[in-house]
Amino acid sequence: MPADLAVIGLGHLGLPLAQAAVAARIETIGYDPDPRRPAEPAAGVTAADIRRMLSAGFRTVTDAAELGRVRTAVICAPTPPGPDGAPDLTPLADAARALASRLRPHTTVLLESAVQPGTTEEFLRPLLEQGSGLRAGRDFHLAYSPSRTDPGNRDHGYANTPKVIGGLTPACTESAAAFYGRLTDKVVRARGLREAETVKVLETNFRHVNIALVNEMSVLCHDLGIDLWDVIRCAETKPFGFQAFRPGPGVGGHGVPLDPGHLPPTGRTLRMVGLAQDINTRMPQYVIQRSATLLNEHGKSARGARVLLLGITYKPDLADLTGSPATEIARRLMDLGASVSYHDPYVPDWQVNGLPVPRADSLYEAAANADLTVLLQHHRTYDLQGLAVKAQLLLDTRGATPAGAAHRL
Numbered sequence: 001m002p003a004d005l006a007v008i009g010l011g012h013l014g015l016p017l018a019q020a021a022v023a024a025r026i027e028t029i030g031y032d033p034d035p036r037r038p039a040e041p042a043a044g045v046t047a048a049d050i051r052r053m054l055s056a057g058f059r060t061v062t063d064a065a066e067l068g069r070v071r072t073a074v075i076c077a078p079t080p081p082g083p084d085g086a087p088d089l090t091p092l093a094d095a096a097r098a099l100a101s102r103l104r105p106h107t108t109v110l111l112e113s114a115v116q117p118g119t120t121e122e123f124l125r126p127l128l129e130q131g132s133g134l135r136a137g138r139d140f141h142l143a144y145s146p147s148r149t150d151p152g153n154r155d156h157g158y159a160n161t162p163k164v165i166g167g168l169t170p171a172c173t174e175s176a177a178a179f180y181g182r183l184t185d186k187v188v189r190a191r192g193l194r195e196a197e198t199v200k201v202l203e204t205n206f207r208h209v210n211i212a213l214v215n216e217m218s219v220l221c222h223d224l225g226i227d228l229w230d231v232i233r234c235a236e237t238k239p240f241g242f243q244a245f246r247p248g249p250g251v252g253g254h255g256v257p258l259d260p261g262h263l264p265p266t267g268r269t270l271r272m273v274g275l276a277q278d279i280n281t282r283m284p285q286y287v288i289q290r291s292a293t294l295l296n297e298h299g300k301s302a303r304g305a306r307v308l309l310l311g312i313t314y315k316p317d318l319a320d321l322t323g324s325p326a327t328e329i330a331r332r333l334m335d336l337g338a339s340v341s342y343h344d345p346y347v348p349d350w351q352v353n354g355l356p357v358p359r360a361d362s363l364y365e366a367a368a369n370a371d372l373t374v375l376l377q378h379h380r381t382y383d384l385q386g387l388a389v390k391a392q393l394l395l396d397t398r399g400a401t402p403a404g405a406a407h408r409l
Helices: 014-023 047-055 064-069 090-100 119-132 170-180 193-224 228-235 271-281 283-297 326-335 363-369 384-390
Strands: 005-008 028-031 059-061 072-075 108-111 141-144 163-167 187-189 306-310 339-343 372-375 394-396
Touching: 005 014, 005 064, 005 090, 014 028, 014 047, 028 064, 064 090, 072 090, 090 119, 108 119, 108 170, 119 141, 119 193, 141 170, 141 193, 163 170, 163 193, 170 187, 193 228, 193 271, 193 283, 271 283, 283 326, 283 372, 283 394, 306 326, 306 363, 326 339, 339 363, 363 384, 372 384, 384 394
Parallel strands: 005 028, 005 072, 028 059, 072 108, 108 141, 163 187, 306 339, 306 372, 372 394
Antiparallel strands: 141 163
């Protein structure tokens, strides 16, 4: 049965897109060569959401032949960082080859994966052309649109988040605009492919650099005895020239820093991006340092201490552990000889170094029994004021507890 849209890759990019398309009553199929993928919902798309999508006509397929029967194909393949820090394009290449052998004239092909500038034209285009015998910009449309999904955001969803697009040709841009115009209230046309790709680079690095700044401020302010959380509260009253970011135990999620210097011919790197990554990756160790210091100040050693980690997902109110600093923090605590347990309403089981971490059933009882409770993620279900009363010692890495109720990062 023909479909209007094929979403290639049903991970954290593809599933939200498919969900938006189904909601817009677009006949949609989801292609993923791994048949287990649709059973593993992406961040922000629950199993219940998928059931509703399926009941509305959404189909998941593993046969690439289905890709030859759609008018629009959106590639949402993962591009995790490789050994050199640049995106690993192997999944993208696999998706492109699967599509290319079935590509028909007049199809619109869109890429949403996070890539370096130039990837769509210099890497994806040749794969599609060689595998199909068609020419991009003449026989089929080719464009790039950076994904802007923000799982769990209750204010900005797919429909009210502007969609940036850039095509190989003006006609490619307009074809992409026609498609995304069915899903979102506003389409923003970039000058071309590279400009659209670089939008993703700028947006991702903006987040990492500003988090790094406030993480460094956190360390500095603690050393100076200054309440950074109060500083931020006051600073964000400025109506211009400032955007509030808050420190934390590290940076998780799917958006890794992107440095265009990995690609020729520049030979240049974004020095600030590398520095930001260094700062952010040191934060789990800083949490360990603060934890050990607090225990020592209360006459306890980290070795043998009972430590409860509270909230282990990378983002509040989501069951997604991707890149969560909780894993490294737990590992380092175990290396120090601490007895680690955790509580998270969204994570029923958790393993670190291949070993199961005990899950606390009763939050207040576990906090009362722990020598140290470390709040890593602030889920809405947590009553932090009550927790601060019950916990023997509480380190709040999110500034979520009332002032004076806990030791803040």
